[in-house]
Amino acid sequence: MVSGTPGRLKDLIGKGELSLAHVRYVVLDEADELLSLGFLKDVEWIVNQARAQARGGEIQVALASATFPEEVRGVAARVLRNPVRIDIEPPRTAEAAPLKAGEVVAAGEGRAEHVARDTTRDEVLEHAAAEIREALREPGGCVVVFCRTKALTKRRAEKLGQLLPHEEVVPLEGNMDQRKRERVMDKLRDGTARVLVATDIAGRGIDLPEVRLVIHADVATTSEDHVHRSGRTARAGRGGRNLVFIIPEQRQRWAQVRRGLPAHLHPPKTAQEHLIDKDIQEKQGRGSGNGVDPVRSGSGRSGGGRDGGQRGGSGQRSQGQGRGGPRGGRR
Known part of the structure; x- marks a missing residue:
């Protein structure tokens, strides 16, 4: 192979x-x-x-x-x-659209619980810590916390380490070299660490033994990113919980992400998610990677792209020469 x-x-x-x-x-x-x-x-x-x-x-x-x-x-x-297209998804309902020719649906167990909760930027980590304690009361398993930028990932990992003194909290983001990434993954696989704080780099291609809880500390940029993040839990027939924290500044982004999600990934609506103040909304974009709020810095997309260099500053996908790291990105 x-x-x-x-x-x-x-x-x-x-x-x-x-x-x-x-x-x-x-x-x-x-x-x-x-x-x-x-x-x-x-x-x-x-x-x-x-x-x-x-x-x-x-x-x-x-x-x-x-x-x-x-x-x-x-x-x-x-x-x-x-x-032949094979869709693996929860059982289809009677009113579901009929399959097209050449399509097959394998019914998944659909054991993930999808939840959304209103909070504020100042309180999100306290709420996250409480959820993590509950998820990790029993031995084994781990929790993945997703953040929008590399800088937020580092800061929140440190803060959660203080809030969870009995747990080792490890960060994973695009600036880490392969050796550091492997050390992080080894700690998670052998149970030394049970809390991973990561950018969307952890949304794809990593396999952890039992992710009991996925926390979206920041709303994902796109519906596709949300799907990949959520797919870290409830794998191989296990159960799991997928929790989205919605702060006032990201309510518009969440509304756009929610619209693009398949029905079985929709959490029940919160009491405040529809109260969108457009003056404070964070702009869409992959983030600068430096932890600066795109609205306050006056830029939507930055040269950093998602998790450091996947897309160019103009917002267009770049296809230049030269090869990147393990994801094979071209810049």
Whole structure:
């Protein structure tokens, strides 16, 4: 099995250092994010090379994504042949729309509890600490707290460490090198640490043994990001809880995120989430990564992009040359 980023795989295949002669399967994992980073041409080239080089005949190509926006559907039509779509979701209700030809639905257990709660910026960590204590009363398991920027992640990890003196709280964000990230993950897997405070970098591609609670200390930027965050809990048939804290400055953002969520991920509405004061709302954007409120700093999107450098300052996706870290981002 070979696992790699599209750019690196293309280099190795092009130089003849990686043979695809015995390839049987090609899997495009996290397809929506992979394609949003501008890798479509590389992905198509790799799939075509695998089909051309495979000695065993036809290969099977699979595309996996927690969300399935229009751009991913378009790519599926370009790189897959006669595809069958398999949706894994809670049981369909009688009034659900009928399936289209070629679609299959596997019913998931749907054991996650989705909750939203009104709070303020000054009180969010106290409320989060109380929820974490309750979730971790029994041995084992862990909690993931999502924040909008790298600076907030560091500060909140320190603060939660003070509020939870009997728990080791560890941060995870994009500026950490691979060795530090691995140390953090090892602590979580062996139970040394049970509280992870992270940016959306932890929303994809990490596998923790038992996430009992996901806390959105900041509302996610998009519905897709919310789905990926929420998917850290209630995995492999286990239960879990997904808790969104809604501060007055982020109510408009939450309204937009809520509209894009599938029905089974909607928490019951809070008493105050509809009370939107547009004068204090934080602007949409991936955040600067420096903890500065985008409204107060006068910028919507910044050069930092989401978690440090995934998107350019103009808000457009950049597809320049050069390769990034473990997610294979091109800048």
